[in-house]
Amino acid sequence: MIGIADSGSTKTEWCLLGETGKLECRCFTPGMNPYFQTEKEMAEMIQQSLYPQIADYPIEAFYFYGAGCAYPEKNACVERAIQSYWPVPVEVNSDLMAAAHSLCGTEAGIACILGTGSNSCLYDGKKVKEQISPLGFILGDEGSGAVLGRKLIGDCLKRQLPASLCQEFIETYQLTPASILEHVYKKPFPNRYLAGFVPFLKEHLDVEPVYQLVYHSFEEFICRNVMQYTDYNQYPIHFVGSVAFYFQSVLREVLQQYELRPGKIEKAPMNGLVMYYNKVRR
Incomplete structure (x- = not known):
């Protein structure tokens, strides 16, 4: 199972996809933007808003797209914040790449x-x-x-x-x-x-x-x-x-x-x- 996140500064949408492609879960949390939030603040948001909703799912990887995720050092902060609760591979991309993958495939x-x-x-x-x-x-x-x-x-x-x-x-x-x-x-x-x-x-x-x-x-x-x-x-x-x-x-x-x-x-x-x-x- 993989997790996909689309995040703006105010809201993040999370979807979990099973092996067959079935949508297992869809939920929302406050936004995550590494330009405006520290790694600690993002980790606290995950603990409070996301973890309680999806803790029981066997997630093997996350694919995170977000505003402010255009530079390696910022992307690494998001990656570490997620990995503090799920020690799995995390790929972080910009919201522009989200548009490209979503629209163009x-x-x-x-x-x-x-x-x-x-x-x-x-x-x-x-x-x-x-x-x-x-x-x-x-x-x-x-x-x-x-x-x-x-x-x-x-x-x-x-x-x-x-x-x-x-x-x-x-x-x-x-x-x-x-x-x-x-x-x-x-x-x-x-x-x-x-x-x-x-x-x-x-x-x-x-x-x-x-x-x-x-x-x-x-x-x-x-x-x-x-x-x-x-x-x-x-x-x-x-x-x-x-x-x-x-x-x-x-x-x-x-x-x-x-x-x-x-x-x-x-x-x-x-x-x-x-x-x-x-x-x-x-």
Whole structure:
């Protein structure tokens, strides 16, 4: 039996697969991110939240994918935290590799993440062949929830959207210029704060300026990321993440405009990861 984990900073989903590929257990714990948590803190979370749920299962290996797991020294912290309770092999990969394995499987393709942040890579069926750096929501992260929220606030405060819509937005979230600046420039996790406004965009997507805001943000993602890969138009373009999933009609229109081949669009990677490991373990 193997364990598969897909982790963000706030939540981790764990699945246990038996020898025949049967899903034996699915559970959730708080997130594990080695950029924000020490090895000790992650081990304590495992002890309190995960171990009681799966202690009785005969797990032979773990495959962990997570935000913040892009460097060997950080990955080693996650590995040791898990091995403090299960002395078995632990393989730690980034959330981008989770997207590649989930969306592309063993086939070549371009795997993209559009959630709170954005990311992408050209995957050759075994490894990441090329990656354009996402650069975060200040310098990059085109098409992400954080950038969509940033654009929405900017357009409202600079009177680029209809006055009635701006008023509704301000009243819905009880915003003031001072509170916005406080959250964006002084409080932690401004990207999450900005991404929290994405539901307003979804609710008002039929308003033309809102549609154009979303459309052009996705267009920037495609032009500045996807189209920078070698032979980008020869591969299916896959997406995972809540922003991609809930705005997929707009995303498909952008792909069509640039004559790109749409692939899978999924809300989360776990179902695809289960399929991937059932295939590679045969």
